[in-house]
Each structure stands twice: as structure tokens, then as C-alpha cells.
Amino acid sequence: MSLVVTDTLEDERVEFTADGDVTLYVCGLTVSDDPHLGHARLWFHADVLHRWLDYLGYDVRHVENVTDVNEKITARVGERDEWTAERDVAETFTATTFDAMRGLNLLRAEVYPRVTEHVPEIRDLVETLIEKGYAYESGGSVYFDVTSFDDYGKLSNQDIDELEAQGEPDERSEKRNPSDFALWKADGVSETAAREHAKHDHGDAVPTGETWESPWSEGRPGWHVECSAMSTTHLGDTLDIHMGGRDLVFPHHENEIAQSEAATGETFARHWLHVGLLAMEGEKMSSSIGNFWTVPDALDELGVNAIRTFYAGAAYRSEQALTEETIAEAEERWERLSRTYDRAVEALDSTESRAKAEDGDLREAVATARGDFAAAMNDDLNLREATAALLDLTDAVNRHVDAVDDESDAAYDYRALHDAVAAFETLAGDVLGLQFGSATDGDVDLAGELVDLVLDVREAEREAGNYGRADDLRDALRDVGVEIEDGPDGATYRFE
């Protein structure tokens, strides 16, 4: 059973194969603002792919770029007092991006290359393209001649003759063909661009951004060439997997292929995986239209596990709807997994747990869940099916624990529960990146002891028949985020 993925270039499902190493390049993001849940969807799916490849035994070399040279970044210079240059803005949002990534429990990439660090490699690549006849200098800028690269359009099925002119009017006049794209741009950011993208009024002090020396002009790298230069620098001429948002297929990824393959003569990426966009109430999740939910806000409100469970609710290649309903569903699914995990661990630790007890149904359910999970993951990373396999296992665990609780002389099947817990930890934990168990820091320990005290009081009230008083205590605890559940062996609680 091997991994099958949907490859945009082949336009079909293909079997993924690689020798021991896998190189994975992900088009990260432009650090011009706080990242939102749309960006995080790509990160999540790249992360789960990375985790699944790890699980399959590959050695994954994962690189994710950070674009820190951009008109939108420049446009924000001066918006805060400490933002005196493009780099200041970029540093602020690079930091919030890394915080967000850590908060989402993403595996670290091997490298997060930044454009500002790779200008020499970018210049070299542009020079190579000029030498080989694929690019030309014009007015201090350098453009890629799309008619010189026969395969141009193969990823997005674009026809050069059908494409409309790209770029500003003054840029178009410098180009040989309307669809030629810039590899190097003379001068800094234009005043119109800086004003257009700005969220504040620049007045007379319009920032122009950073510029670098080059054989053609003092200027800035083009918008597509950075990914070609950085991926090749860190992962070599041919990538195993290139991942990105579907909105980048054209022109960004198309242009990356043209630049890289023209320069090296090698296949740039063996597989192209594109993640569908996140739709928020029918609208694309984008900072430009205002319905904007940042990762830090979402982490505060929902927590990492509900967010990751939400993303696991739809295939990477499909669009996914972000609505109150779909978020609520994800929270329920996560709660169910988490509660069952806690219940299994508790049963495992209890004195009712026996090495010789045996529940054949539970043992079979664990094996089935593992098999179904792997089959779903290999089937183009079908995360909803994979999660369903885990939820089937929750049924079996709960049935087992219920059955034992109902009979005073029965015992938990230690071995089966141990297997079930291990399956949750490996598949939901390691592969899906969910984090079981509540925090165990000092604050929570103290809170737990206090809750126990309140529960003792409540139990006394219940025994005295003062149910109204008992319910008041339960409601009060819920108000501060502690959920009480009465069970056969007394009340248990969970921190929400």
C-alpha cells in the first residue's frame, strides 16, 4: 500500500515514490501582516504530509520560504514608530508568523529561507537565465521571455497568446511579450504602489523599500524568482514535492517552473500539490476583503486541537468552508477524541485493569482503526476518513469501559486499552498533530485541587438532597470553564 497524491501537473492521482529522502518545498507567505486561518490551512496540510512521510519512514527535508521583500511590507513603513524600514515591518511579522506556527504545533521546517538573505543566489540565477537566452535586460530591469520556454503554461494550461498583459503600463512597455515577467526590477517600490497598499497616510515621506546592487541596476528581485533561487539553494535542482495554495498555480508556480527548468535543464518539481482555499461564508479568506481571522485570535478562541481537527475535516485539495457550524463540528470531534483518550488512560491506570482480561471486540477495533487510518492517509491524504477511523475506535473504547463499569466484577482489558491509547498517541498525536492530555503546570494542579474541594462540597449537598444547591455549584464551575460530569464513581471534571 503506497501513498497516492493528486498532482496538479499530471492533473491526476499519481503514486508517490521516492528513495529514502524526500524534499518538500512550501510557498510560505509574505510577512506583511498577521497570518490568518487561510495561510494556516496550507501550513497544516504541509505539516501533516511531512508527518505522514515521517511515519512511512522517509527522511523529510522540508523548506518553507519567508518573503520579506514586498511592496505590501514596504507600504507599512512608518505605520508604527518603530517601523522605520522595510526590514522592521518584516521582522515584526516574521516573529508573529513563527509564533503562530509554534502555536499550531507545526513541525519545524529544516530551513525558513528569507529573500533578504538570498539576493546573491537570485542575482546568479537571473544572470544564468540571461546567458542562456531566456531573459533580457530592458531599462535596468530584467524580464523572462516566455516565448523562449516551450513548456510555458504546462502547469496551469495557459496559452501565451490568450494571456492579457501583466504589470504596470510603464513596465509593459519594457517587455517583448505581454506575459513576460520581471526577474529584476530597477529602483525601489514605486510611489503609487506604496500608497496603494498602505493602511495609513504616508504624507510626503513615501517609503521605497530596500534595494540591492546588480549588474543591471540598483533594484529589487522579481516576485517569482525568489522561490526558484531559494528552493534550489537548499534542496537542489529537483524537488520531490512542491506545495502551495491553489491561488498560486498561475502565475507564480508556472513562472517558477519556467525559471528553474530554463536555468537547470532539470525537472523542477516531481509533484505539485495544491491546497484549496478556505472559504469563509462563501468568501475567500483574505486580508484584503476584511473578513479576516488571524491565527493568534483563533488559537485564543478555539485552541490548537480544534483548529487542527477542523482542517482535518476536508481534503487538502478541496475548498473548505469556515462557518460557525463547521467550527462547532470540529470542536465536537476533538472533544470526543480527547474525552475518550482521557477515559482510556484513566481506565488503564485504575486497579480494575487486568493483564489477563480480554475483550476481543476492542482488540479487533484497534487493529481495524490502524488499518483504516493508514489506508485513508495513503488515499491522497484523506484526513476526514482517517479521523473517522479514530472516531470508530472511540466507540469501541467507550463500549468497553461502559461494559466494565456496568459490571462490578469485570475488569478492563489492559493490553487492548494500552494498544488503543498507543494508537491515539501515534495516529492522532504524531500524525495529525493533536495534543492529548491537559496542561500539567502548577496553575492547573492548584486549580484541580480547588475544583476537587468544590466537588466535595457539592457531593455533600447531593447526598443531603439539596440538588438545587448542587446544580448552582456545577453552573458556577462551568462559568469559569470547568465542565462537571457525574459518573458511577462520582463526578469528574474537565478544563474547557
Added chain:
RNA sequence: GCCAAGGUGGCAGAGUCUGGUCAGACGCAGCGGCCUGCAGAGCCGCCCAACGCCGGUUCAAAUCCGGCCCUUGGCUCCA
């Protein structure tokens, strides 16, 4: 206008490559039951019902072919 991805039950979301075994699994919402002082959690059962529209091919079409409608993304550096 051109390119791309989609349109499946109340919601969400597989299946389309390889026509029949699947209109599947899981979850949410809803209904009934067990359990419970009540609630929650958990378990069991139910949920009559959906393949955008029109035509074609076929013994057989969600699936193949043709046309049309609609949504989203891209063609202005946006995951």
C-alpha cells in the same frame, strides 16, 4: 473574455481517473430508547431523503461524451 477547481442528503464531506459491489464511513443538527435526582458525557436505534440542468452512449451513468447554468480561484506579487 481566457485558464483552473467545484456544484452530492438538513449541514459538513467521500466516491468520478477504473460505469454495476456505495449514492459509503465519521461527525454535527433532529427523533426515540438506555443510563442519570436533573444535566452532561457515553451506549443502542432511527433519520422517509440528495448526485446543478438538458441531451447522448450503454443492458446499466454521480461516474463516459456534448451543450448549458451557477459558485469559487487565477489572469493586478495572493496560501
